[in-house]
Amino acid sequence: MSEFESVIVRGMTSVSEQRRERAVLVGVERPGTSWPLASSLAELERLVDTAGADVVAVTSQKLDSPNPKTFVGTGKAEEVAELARAHAADLVVFDDELTPSQQANLEKVVGRDVKVIDRTALILDIFALHATSKEGRLQVRLAQNEYLLPRLRGMWAHLASNRMGGGVGSRFGEGESQLEVDRRMVRKRITSIKRELAHLADVRKIQRESRYASGMFKVALAGYTNAGKSSLLNRLTGAGVLSYDQLFATLDSTTRKFELPEGREITVTDTVGFIQKLPTTLVEAFKSTLDEITGADLVLHVVDASSDEREAQIEAVEDVLGQIGAHDVDRVEVFNKCDLLDEEEQAALRSRHPQAVLVSAETGQGIDELVARIARVASVRDAHLDIVLPYSRGDLVSLAHERCHIVSEEHREDGTHLVMLAAPSYAGLFRPFSIEA
DSSP, X not given: OOHHHHHHHHTOOOTTSSSOEEXXXXXXXXXXXXXXXXXXXXXXXXXXXXXXXXXXXXXXXXOSSOBTTTBSOHHHHHHHHHHHHHTTOSEEEESSOOOHHHHHHHHXXXXXXXXXEEHHHHHHHHHHHHOOSHHHHHHHHHHHHHHHGGGHHHHTHHHHTXXXXXXXXXXXXXXXXXXXXXXXXXXHHHHHHHHHHHHHHHHHHHHHHHHHHTTOEEEEEEEBTTSSHHHHHHHHHOXXXXXXXXXXXXXXXXXXXXXXXXSOEEEEEEOOOBOTTOXXXXXXXXXXXXXXXXXXXXXXXXXXXXXTTHHHHHHHHHHHHHHTTOTTSXXXXXXXXXXXXXXXXXHHHHHHOTTOEEOOTTTOTTHHHHHHHHHHHHHTTOEEEEEEEOTTOHHHHHHHHHHSEEEEEEEETTEEEEEEEEOHHHHHHHGGGBOOO
C-alpha cells in the first residue's frame, strides 16, 4: 500500500477489521441548536457501532462558537487526548464537521497513532460499507474524494516537516511535491467518477422517463434513516428488500409495482435515508438517486413514531427535501412503528399531526388506511370519462382495465360502454370516444 493510500485508510474505520476499534466521542453544545446534544451523541454512538467500533468514552463542552484551531478549547483537546490514552482508544470521533486545519491540529494533540475523524467521515465510511450497486459505490467514492481533497495538506504535513534544511532548492521539498501529485490524482479521480456517474444518471433518467411515459402514478418513500422505509415497501409490495434495525442499512433505491384496490398499478420507490447534519457532499453525490423523490407524484414521509426525536427528525428530512427541490411534491406523513406506542400516545400523535397516517410495517396496522390515502391522492387529477369503445379497440379496453379505474362497464351493440376515471396521461387516448351530451 502506498503512503497516499494508507493516508486515506487512516481516516476511516472498517467493520471488516478483526478487532472492533475503540472510540472516544466528542460533542459541542452551542446555543440555538434544535437538537439536544445528548440525543445527537446517542445517534453518533449508533453510527460508530454501525461502522464497527465500540464507544469507550464520551465527552462534551459548551461553546458559543467552535475554536478555529482545535474546534474545542485547548484544555478540552488535551482532555480528549488523555481520554484516548486512558481507554486505549483507536479513534476520536467529533459530532460536527472539522475543517482540515482543525483535524490536523487535533491529530498533533491526540497523537498520530489515534485517528481523528468527524461525523461526515464516519457517515461516508458507513455508506462505503453499505453501497452495493455500481452507482451507489461511485456516489460514495465521489463524496469521499471531495471530502479528502482539502485535507491532503494536513495529511502530508509530516513529510513537509522532514525536508532538508534551508537554502536554495529547499522550498520545493518532497512533501510539497507529493502533495501536488496527490491533489492532481484526486482531482483526476473526481473527474473520472463524475463522468461515470453522468453516464449512469443518463441510464437512470431513461428508465425513469420510461416509467413516466407509462402514465403510472409514482410514489417515493423518504424519511430519516431507520424509520422503516424498506419495511414499509416490503409490507406494501412484498419486495423482499433488505430491512435491518441499523442506520443506513440500504442505500440503493428500489422501485416496485403495487396494485391499488381499484385495480390501478402504481410504482413505489424506496430511497436512501436522511440524517441530521447530512454532509452536503453526499446530497450532491446522491443527486441522481434523490431525483426519484423530485420526480414522484407523491412522497410518503416515513417517520419513526417511537423515536423521542421524531419532531427533530421530521425537520431534518424537510430540510433535505428543500435542498433537493422536492417541497412542491404532494406529501403524506406516515408514522411507522406505531405498534410500539400505547393508545394514549397514538391519540396524542393524531392530535398533533391530524393529516398523518399511523401504521406499523411490522404488524400491518394502518396499512389499509395508507393505501386508501394513496388511492385518493392518485385519483385527484383523474378525468371522469363516459365513453364507448368499438369492439375493434380491444387494446384500449385492456388499457382501461390495467391503468384506469372502471366505475361501470356495459357491452352494447356499438361497443363497450365504460364510465371510468383516467389519469391525465391516458385521458387523451380515450376522449375521442366520449359520448356527446
